[in-house]
Amino acid sequence: MGGRLRAGIGQLSLAVAGFLMIAGWFIQLCLDAFRFLKGIAAEPLPFPWLGPAGAITFLAAWLWSLVTSLSLLREARRNDGVKPA
Numbered sequence: 001m002g003g004r005l006r007a008g009i010g011q012l013s014l015a016v017a018g019f020l021m022i023a024g025w026f027i028q029l030c031l032d033a034f035r036f037l038k039g040i041a042a043e044p045l046p047f048p049w050l051g052p053a054g055a056i057t058f059l060a061a062w063l064w065s066l067v068t069s070l071s072l073l074r075e076a077r078r079n080d081g082v083k084p085a
Contacts (some may be wrong), residue, residue, distance in 0.1 A: 002068070002069075002072045004068060004072070005055070007064070007068050008068075010064065011061050011065045012061075013061075013067070014057055014058070014060055014061035014064065015058055015061040015062070017054075017057055018027075018054045018056075018057035018060075018061060019054070019058060020053065020054070020059030021050045021051070021053055021054025021057060022050070022051060022054035022055060022058065023054075024047065024050045024054075025045075025050035025051035025054060026050075026051075027043075028045045028046065028047065028048075028050070032045060041059050
């Protein structure tokens with residue numbers, strides 16, 4: 001909407017990547033809980049870093065979008081007094 005297509009694509013890509021990492025981590029936790037309930041021997045999570053890495057990635061996308069939004073607001077305020085000819 002603000003005309004910053006590259007920034008939007010980058011933010012969306014980071015957000016989706018972060019979400020997929022968090023979802024993968026959650027699936028690992030669910031499988032571990034299932035093993036526990038069935039009495040199967042517990043195994044360490046194969047990728048324990050997925051949750052924290054996904055959260056950091058998603059937070060980075062959110063912060064990037066915040067900075068972009070504030071930049072758009074500043075630009076709109078600056079251009080508010082300029083009248084088209």
